[in-house]
Amino acid sequence: MAWCSATVGGGPVGGEAVPQVDYEALAYEARASLSLGTPGISMSPSADAPILVRVPVWLWVDDWDAQSATASVPGGSVTVTATPSALSWDMGDGTTVECEGPGTAYTSRVHDPAEESPDCGHTYTSRGDREVAASMAWSIEWSSTSGEGGSLPDLVTTSSVSVRVVESSGVVT
Numbered sequence: 652m653a654w655c656s657a658t659v660g661g662g663p664v665g666g667e668a669v670p671q672v673d674y675e676a677l678a679y680e681a682r683a684s685l686s687l688g689t690p691g692i693s694m695s696p697s698a699d700a701p702i703l704v705r706v707p708v709w710l711w712v713d714d715w716d717a718q719s720a721t722a723s724v725p726g727g728s729v730t731v732t733a734t735p736s737a738l739s740w741d742m743g744d745g746t747t748v749e750c751e752g753p754g755t756a757y758t759s760r761v762h763d764p765a766e767e768s769p770d771c772g773h774t775y776t777s778r779g780d781r782e783v784a785a786s787m788a789w790s791i792e793w794s795s796t797s798g799e800g801g802s803l804p805d806l807v808t809t810s811s812v813s814v815r816v817v818e819s820s821g822v823v824t
Contacts (some may be wrong), residue, residue: 672727675801678793681722681731682803688714689810690738690785695757695764698783701817704775709768710740711754712785727796733789733806742773743781743814775816784811 695709696702717734740748754771757764767774775781786809794800 672724672795672797674727674729674793674795674797674799677722677724677727677729677795678731678801678803681720681729681793682733682791682806684720684722685718685731685733685806686720687718687733687789687806687808689808690714690787692783692785692810692812693754693756694783694812694814698812698814701815702775704778704816704818707765707767707772707774709755709757709762710748710750710771710773710785711756711768712738712787713753713756715753718789729793729795731791731793731803733791735787736790736805737788738771739786739788740771740773741782741784741786742775743783744775744777744779744816746773748773778816778818781814781816782811783814784809 690712691714692698693711693713696706702708715735717732719730719732721728721730735753738750738753740750742748748771750771752770755769786807789806789808791803791805792800793803
């Protein structure tokens with residue numbers, strides 16, 4: 652419970668109950684009601700087709716927006732805001748790629764497919780079936796109607812996709 656009543660004005664006779672809000676507890680309630688989605692994995696080449704060994708893979712997520720939730724009780728309310736703070740990719744081959752932002756979306760009209768992503772990518776060096784997982788860390792801040800506020804422990808959301816990495820050989824005749 653995020654609030655309780657206290658008596659002011661000299662005790663129960665002639666006093667009135669005033670709600671005392673535990674804003675930090677209310678912040679945890681608001682945090683629990685956040686609806687953070689899992690990272691929407693985007694890759695180029697796409698995970699839907701085989702990925703070639705030694706061809707750069709661009710990685711990005713489209714959902715890099717802050718999310719908020721509010722919890723209220725008589726006497727006050729708290730709003731928590733979850734902001735994406737880090738993105739980590741487990742590439743399924745023993746490599747972890749750390750990205751400071753959402754990554755750059757690959758656009759065929761703008762980017763050369765032979766070039767590496769400027770901020771978030773990976774190049775496989777061997778073939779095989781891989782499970783690629785993206786983990787997004789969210790920093791959590793809260794503020795209240797009383798002016799109190801602070802930070803709460805980070806949250807992490809994760810999603811994954813299977814990819815097939817293949818080799819291509821040329822034949823000289």
